[in-house]
Amino acid sequence: MAMTARQRAKVSLYVQAGIFVVAVAAVIIAVDWKTIGTSVFNFAKIGPMFPDIFLVGLKNTLIYTALGFIVGLSGGLLLALMKLSSFPLYRWLATGYIEFFRGVPALLVFIAFGYGVPLAFGIQWDVNIIVMVSLGMVAAAYIAETLRAGLQAVPKGQMEAARSLGMPHWRAMVSIVIPQAFKIVLPPLTNEIILLTKDSSLIYVLGLTASQYELTKFGRDGISSLGAGLTPLLVAGAFYLVITIPLSLLARKFESRSARTKR
Amino acid sequence: MNNSTGSTATVRAAGVNIKDLRKSYGSNEVLKGISLTVEPGQVVCLIGPSGSGKSTLLRCVNLLEQPNAGTINVGSFEATDPDVDLNKMRQSVGMVFQHFNLFPHLSVLDNCTISQTKVLKRSKSEASEVARHNLERVGLGHLADRFPDQLSGGQQQRVAIARALSMDPQLMLFDEPTSALDPETVGDVLAVMRKLAQEGMTMLVVTHEMGFAREVADRVVFMDAGVVVEEGPAENVISAPTQPRTKEFLRRVLDPTHIGVEEA
Numbered sequence: 043m044a045m046t047a048r049q050r051a052k053v054s055l056y057v058q059a060g061i062f063v064v065a066v067a068a069v070i071i072a073v074d075w076k077t078i079g080t081s082v083f084n085f086a087k088i089g090p091m092f093p094d095i096f097l098v099g100l101k102n103t104l105i106y107t108a109l110g111f112i113v114g115l116s117g118g119l120l121l122a123l124m125k126l127s128s129f130p131l132y133r134w135l136a137t138g139y140i141e142f143f144r145g146v147p148a149l150l151v152f153i154a155f156g157y158g159v160p161l162a163f164g165i166q167w168d169v170n171i172i173v174m175v176s177l178g179m180v181a182a183a184y185i186a187e188t189l190r191a192g193l194q195a196v197p198k199g200q201m202e203a204a205r206s207l208g209m210p211h212w213r214a215m216v217s218i219v220i221p222q223a224f225k226i227v228l229p230p231l232t233n234e235i236i237l238l239t240k241d242s243s244l245i246y247v248l249g250l251t252a253s254q255y256e257l258t259k260f261g262r263d264g265i266s267s268l269g270a271g272l273t274p275l276l277v278a279g280a281f282y283l284v285i286t287i288p289l290s291l292l293a294r295k296f297e298s299r300s301a302r303t304k305r
Numbered sequence: 306m307n308n309s310t311g312s313t314a315t316v317r318a319a320g321v322n323i324k325d326l327r328k329s330y331g332s333n334e335v336l337k338g339i340s341l342t343v344e345p346g347q348v349v350c351l352i353g354p355s356g357s358g359k360s361t362l363l364r365c366v367n368l369l370e371q372p373n374a375g376t377i378n379v380g381s382f383e384a385t386d387p388d389v390d391l392n393k394m395r396q397s398v399g400m401v402f403q404h405f406n407l408f409p410h411l412s413v414l415d416n417c418t419i420s421q422t423k424v425l426k427r428s429k430s431e432a433s434e435v436a437r438h439n440l441e442r443v444g445l446g447h448l449a450d451r452f453p454d455q456l457s458g459g460q461q462q463r464v465a466i467a468r469a470l471s472m473d474p475q476l477m478l479f480d481e482p483t484s485a486l487d488p489e490t491v492g493d494v495l496a497v498m499r500k501l502a503q504e505g506m507t508m509l510v511v512t513h514e515m516g517f518a519r520e521v522a523d524r525v526v527f528m529d530a531g532v533v534v535e536e537g538p539a540e541n542v543i544s545a546p547t548q549p550r551t552k553e554f555l556r557r558v559l560d561p562t563h564i565g566v567e568e569a
Contacts, residue, residue: 197406199402199404200408203400203406203465204408206369206395206399206400206469207395207396207419207420207468207472208393208396208424209392209420209423209424213423217419218408222410
């Protein structure tokens with residue numbers, strides 16, 4: 043009657059697997075496949091999306107992400123260094139910035155720079171600049187915290203050894219501490235790029251011309267023009283995976299490499 | 306003993322002069338007015354129980370710790386002068402750490418060249434030449450292209466010594482250089498230090514290696530609880546201490562099992 047601990051664990055696993063199978067089956071049965079077929083998986087009508095989904099959508103998503111990342115990385119490094127500064131004003135400024143931009147939705151930042159800046163200053167920025175600033179400033183807040191953790195993970199003895207060799211503080215940072223910090227944060231930094239790739243879709247709130255469409259906007263445009271229901275959006279989603287899954291694999295590779303060198 | 310390598314140029318050695326040095330962490334005073342002189346070319350070993358302040362004293366000499374009071378002179382530099390060019394001063398003071406602190410992202414050679422090129426503004430080729438020469442001096446010329454994590458502890462510490470020597474220091478500080486090493490690699494590091502001492506380098510060494518202190522040091526300083534309890538020629542302090550605290554410390558260090566042996 044009484045089961046051993048190992049038998050109980052085995053039974054529990056079977057029960058869990060059973061629940062999973064039942065849940066999947068229930069969803070499959072509940073779905074209205076006919077409607078889904080014409081409005082979500084209607085691949086017959088999406089021909090016109092090609093090749094522009096590569097040449098415009100994918101290209102612009104990659105450009106917007108890269109622009110945001112460049113600003114985010116340099117801004118994040120500056121903020122991280124400010125946060126670790128011995129000068130209190132720098133620390134407060136950095137903390138204020140990070141808390142603010144991590145706390146507000148990225149969508150609002152896009153609206154602020156897309157519509158607020160023209161109203162306030164009477165200048166209309168190019169879309170690339172709006173993306174660079176909005177995405178970059180939000181990214182900087184997240185990247186700053188990642189880099190700060192990385193900088194603090196470099197052993198104190200590294201700075202001491204560098205200073206003992208006569209290096210000024212900034213030189214020790216540039217040549218000794220920051221390169222090691224980057225190695226440490228490579229995996230989380232890759233994850234930041236994945237988040238940025240997805241956040242670049244928020245540019246849709248601005249009025250874009252067709253040549254400025256990125257993947258999401260491209261997909262939304264397809265919904266209204268192709269008569270294939272939501273299918274174009276599904277295709278656009280698949281293209282995001284084309285970018286993000288390799289990045290994920292890359293992050294995992296970095297992780298296992300740093301785990302090996304740690305020993 | 307006296308056939309030191311002819312290839313190495315004689316060292317321009319600097320002396321150290323410490324007066325009434327005080328250092329506290331909060332309310333805990335770890336250095337209670339230390340005065341100590343190291344003549345150019347002398348080797349002085351600092352011994353004492355852990356927590357006696359000897360490492361703090363050593364770290365004060367190149368201002369890795371900021372003293373609260375007192376003065377330190379290193380060669381022509383007054384280290385405790387608020388206007389002193391610390392970076393300039395540290396170029397002439399080599400430091401070797403208990404845990405080596407090699408730069409793990411740089412090869413052995415680059416560990417020894419980076420400060421030469423970035424701080425002394427030497428050309429890459431000149432820096433490499435100096436680095437290789439110093440790696441030969443510590444017996445590791447053949448490992449120049451390795452990375453620190455591919456070396457044993459003793460090898461890493463010898464690279465750390467070569468790295469410090471590559472800046473042409475006039476004074477070397479050693480902070481328990483063999484305490485983190487496997488026993489079988491301690492000898493290699495001590496041999497390098499012995500050679501350095503013979504070449505006329507000024508050395509201030511925090512150590513628990515009594516054999517090394519007795520053999521190499523010109524003077525031994527015994528510290529306890531933030532004060533210098535006893536100092537003098539190595540023979541006297543280690544073999545014939547006069548202060549009870551020194552005797553007690555040495556009895557424990559030289560005879561850790563407390564079985565009791567005849568006085569050497």
